[in-house]
Amino acid sequence: MNNEQAIMEQLDHLGQEIAVLTDSARSLRELRDDLSPRVNETVQALIVQLAELEADFRTEDLVSLIKNMLRSVRNLTWSLDQLKNLIDFMRTVEPLLKSAVPQTIFYLDQLERGGVFQVLSHLLVVLEKIADTYTPEDIEQISDGLVNLVGVAKKLTAPEALNLLDKMAEVPAKVDLSQAKAVGPFGMIFALGNPEVKQGMGVMLELTKGLAVLKNGTPETEDK
Numbered sequence: 001m002n003n004e005q006a007i008m009e010q011l012d013h014l015g016q017e018i019a020v021l022t023d024s025a026r027s028l029r030e031l032r033d034d035l036s037p038r039v040n041e042t043v044q045a046l047i048v049q050l051a052e053l054e055a056d057f058r059t060e061d062l063v064s065l066i067k068n069m070l071r072s073v074r075n076l077t078w079s080l081d082q083l084k085n086l087i088d089f090m091r092t093v094e095p096l097l098k099s100a101v102p103q104t105i106f107y108l109d110q111l112e113r114g115g116v117f118q119v120l121s122h123l124l125v126v127l128e129k130i131a132d133t134y135t136p137e138d139i140e141q142i143s144d145g146l147v148n149l150v151g152v153a154k155k156l157t158a159p160e161a162l163n164l165l166d167k168m169a170e171v172p173a174k175v176d177l178s179q180a181k182a183v184g185p186f187g188m189i190f191a192l193g194n195p196e197v198k199q200g201m202g203v204m205l206e207l208t209k210g211l212a213v214l215k216n217g218t219p220e221t222e223d224k
Contacts, residue, residue, distance in 0.1 A: 111117060191197045
């Protein structure tokens with residue numbers, strides 16, 4: 001009986017294994033049945049695509065491509081090394097970009113709120129009008145003139161020049177032209193008795209001496 005029981009247990013075990021194999025085979029058969037249409041569709045699509053390339057594809061071109069790749073293995077290796085270095089660089093710079101990009105956006109937003117971009121857009125419009133109105137030769141001449149004007153402006157920023165211009169700017173506010181009357185030679189002689197007229201004449205003489213630079217380039221020195 002013991003032998004018969006052992007045989008029966010082995011048969012049961014074999015039956016279970018056969019059932020498992022049967023289930024696996026059934027699953028594979030179902031998978032095959034499910035994939036067969038998809039595989040057929042893929043193969044047909046691939047055949048259609050290859051048929052479109054048949055007219056342009058040549059075996060010689062493929063062989064030439066493989067030869068060029070084999071000849072350029074060193075260049076390809078160098079390119080891959082450079083790509084690796086670029087990736088390492090991007091990984092290193094990424095934390096900086098994460099902090100710099102928001103700051104840049106904030107700064108550009110501040111410029112936009114301040115109207116800087118609007119001013120630049122109007123400036124571009126002005127430049128377009130200048131380009132439409134003047135020739136390149138005229139613009140070159142204007143640029144040379146602007147350089148000279150900058151030199152003049154630099155001279156006007158000297159403390160003495162700024163002091164003189166500041167005082168001259170106060171003159172119109174102190175002059176009442178409604179009180180101006182016609183003055184003849186005798187009137188001018190009598191006016192010289194006024195201290196302010198005397199000071200004004202002195203200033204005019206000093207300015208007249210300085211005007212000599214308009215002719216000679218440098219003021220002439222008096223003979224001693």
